[in-house]
Amino acid sequence: MIFTSMKNPHIREVLDLKERKERDRQGLFIIEGYRELFRAHLGKVQLKSLYICKEFFLKENEEMLIQEFATKGVVVYLCSPYVFEKISYRDRPDGLIGIALQMHKGIPELEQLLEKKKNHFLLIAEGIEKPGNLGTILRSSDAAGVDGVVICDAATDLFNPNVVRASVGTLFTQPIFETKTEEMLTFLQQKTISVVAATPHAKQEFTEADLTKSVAIVVGSEQYGLSETWMNKCNIQLRIPMLGVADSLNVATATTLLLYEVIRQRRSV
Amino acid sequence: MIFTSMKNPHIREVLDLKERKERDRQGLFIIEGYRELFRAHLGKVQLKSLYICKEFFLKENEEMLIQEFATKGVVVYLCSPYVFEKISYRDRPDGLIGIALQMHKGIPELEQLLEKKKNHFLLIAEGIEKPGNLGTILRSSDAAGVDGVVICDAATDLFNPNVVRASVGTLFTQPIFETKTEEMLTFLQQKTISVVAATPHAKQEFTEADLTKSVAIVVGSEQYGLSETWMNKCNIQLRIPMLGVADSLNVATATTLLLYEVIRQRRSV
Numbered sequence: 105m106i107f108t109s110m111k112n113p114h115i116r117e118v119l120d121l122k123e124r125k126e127r128d129r130q131g132l133f134i135i136e137g138y139r140e141l142f143r144a145h146l147g148k149v150q151l152k153s154l155y156i157c158k159e160f161f162l163k164e165n166e167e168m169l170i171q172e173f174a175t176k177g178v179v180v181y182l183c184s185p186y187v188f189e190k191i192s193y194r195d196r197p198d199g200l201i202g203i204a205l206q207m208h209k210g211i212p213e214l215e216q217l218l219e220k221k222k223n224h225f226l227l228i229a230e231g232i233e234k235p236g237n238l239g240t241i242l243r244s245s246d247a248a249g250v251d252g253v254v255i256c257d258a259a260t261d262l263f264n265p266n267v268v269r270a271s272v273g274t275l276f277t278q279p280i281f282e283t284k285t286e287e288m289l290t291f292l293q294q295k296t297i298s299v300v301a302a303t304p305h306a307k308q309e310f311t312e313a314d315l316t317k318s319v320a321i322v323v324g325s326e327q328y329g330l331s332e333t334w335m336n337k338c339n340i341q342l343r344i345p346m347l348g349v350a351d352s353l354n355v356a357t358a359t360t361l362l363l364y365e366v367i368r369q370r371r372s373v
Numbered sequence: 374m375i376f377t378s379m380k381n382p383h384i385r386e387v388l389d390l391k392e393r394k395e396r397d398r399q400g401l402f403i404i405e406g407y408r409e410l411f412r413a414h415l416g417k418v419q420l421k422s423l424y425i426c427k428e429f430f431l432k433e434n435e436e437m438l439i440q441e442f443a444t445k446g447v448v449v450y451l452c453s454p455y456v457f458e459k460i461s462y463r464d465r466p467d468g469l470i471g472i473a474l475q476m477h478k479g480i481p482e483l484e485q486l487l488e489k490k491k492n493h494f495l496l497i498a499e500g501i502e503k504p505g506n507l508g509t510i511l512r513s514s515d516a517a518g519v520d521g522v523v524i525c526d527a528a529t530d531l532f533n534p535n536v537v538r539a540s541v542g543t544l545f546t547q548p549i550f551e552t553k554t555e556e557m558l559t560f561l562q563q564k565t566i567s568v569v570a571a572t573p574h575a576k577q578e579f580t581e582a583d584l585t586k587s588v589a590i591v592v593g594s595e596q597y598g599l600s601e602t603w604m605n606k607c608n609i610q611l612r613i614p615m616l617g618v619a620d621s622l623n624v625a626t627a628t629t630l631l632l633y634e635v636i637r638q639r640r641s642v
Binding site: 143146236240243244245246247248249270272273274277278311344345346347348349350353354356357360361364367368 | 543618629
């Protein structure tokens with residue numbers, strides 16, 4: 105059977121999950137795209153159902169991926185191109201949309217993870233507002249090989265379709281934790297992990313400070329930057345040179361600069 | 374007189390410019406926001422008219438900025454909050470929208486600029502598709518103090534409202550040139566400026582190559598990366614370490630890494 109009507113209750117399910125309220129209520133979210141679903145599979149994300157439209161396939165090995173999900177009990181629904189375009193978030197849909205169960209981890213899971221590691225390298229994102237920025241930050245933290253990402257006092261939900269998309273599915277393959285600022289600060293102090301933040305007022309440039317020890321890079325919201333709570337508890341303050349008229353970089357690009365500076369320093373030690 | 378109706382022909386003018394076709398045809402575009410208009414003023418961008426709604430002002434010195442424009446002959450229109458919200462692109466409008474004349478520069482202007490400089494530092498963006506990425510790239514190139522930005526074979530127009538916005542107005546304060554790939558390649562060869570590109574296949578990491586001489590960093594489109602034409606003519610190939618599952622960074626974050634590596638190296642020489 106192929107879904108051809110927008111009134112089909114299973115199609116309504118996908119549409120409902122475009123709203124955060126429904127995602128929160130149901131604990132579900134949407135994963136669109138071959139690459140994203142492939143990485144969700146890699147990251148052992150649990151799918152509930154999969155909506156496919158073969159007309160849009162880009163010949164990536166879709167059939168094998170669908171088979172992988174189907175053998176795990178994921179229900180597969182076929183859709184007409186008309187219906188699929190309507191439920192898709194993309195200008196160029198590639199024929200695959202999944203509904204998945206949200207994953208939530210907190211401080212206990214972070215503690216467990218760090219037990220196995222030395223010289224910690226964490227990224228903390230506080231109050232990021234735009235899903236695209238949060239996703240891009242996750243794409244960069246994956247690339248930089250951080251131990252884990254901690255989302256504090258999130259202003260956008262991690263399961264917004266634009267986070268999934270901008271993260272190119274790296275949301276599923278790296279350890280991500282959600283917590284509150286106060287709780288996280290206590291944890292970092294206990295573990296003697298240095299809090300590192302960029303501020304225009306810092307004396308040191310970001311390439312001058314020593315980032316080879318255990319560090320947690322903290323970045324704040326697009327509009328207001330890092331909160332005072334974090335800034336006050338900061339162990340290392342850094343400055344990114346700003347040689348033009350603007351006084352700050354986009355938050356995702358600034359984050360990436362700091363993450364890759366940690367790599368550069370650790371590799372050249 | 375305050376505009377209260379969406380049918381007012383001056384209001385229609387703003388709405389029309391949301392379409393690229395109309396921007397191209399009229400050679401005009403929209404600049405929204407205090408910060409953006411302030412930078413447009415700094416950059417001597419010529420405004421045609423200014424739409425204001427005092428109810429939305431954030432008390433930034435709006436009156437002075439309006440006065441500055443008015444003395445230059447810019448027509449100022451007052452709008453009701455209802456109308457202003459409708460013509461605004463923003464979730465939180467700040468009461469200022471300008472219509473400005475497009476600025477276009479090419480190779481002759483670039484040549485002029487470089488005559489006054491040594492050790493050139495250019496950024497070339499080829500075929501960027503998303504206005505947000507192009508704007509973020511401009512925000513970073515301003516911060517990195519490049520001599521100029523060259524847009525080759527643009528896939529989005531420089532005057533898209535989201536370019537203006539993501540660039541936080543730095544589109545107006547730095548020299549930007551538009552040209553075709555072939556023309557630019559010839560120019561770079563004449564000037565013996567090294568073409569630098571990132572590719573996963575490069576042997577050198579981006580922090581290892583010498584970027585202290587005259588360089589043009591070239592970045593390509595989100596979907597396809599840099600074209601073969603550019604890649605083949607490249608003098609220095611670099612690799613950005615990718616330590617996770619994804620095989621590339623967002624184009625704006627990758628660009629920023631390369632730009633700031635040039636700064637780091639030149640400062641430590």
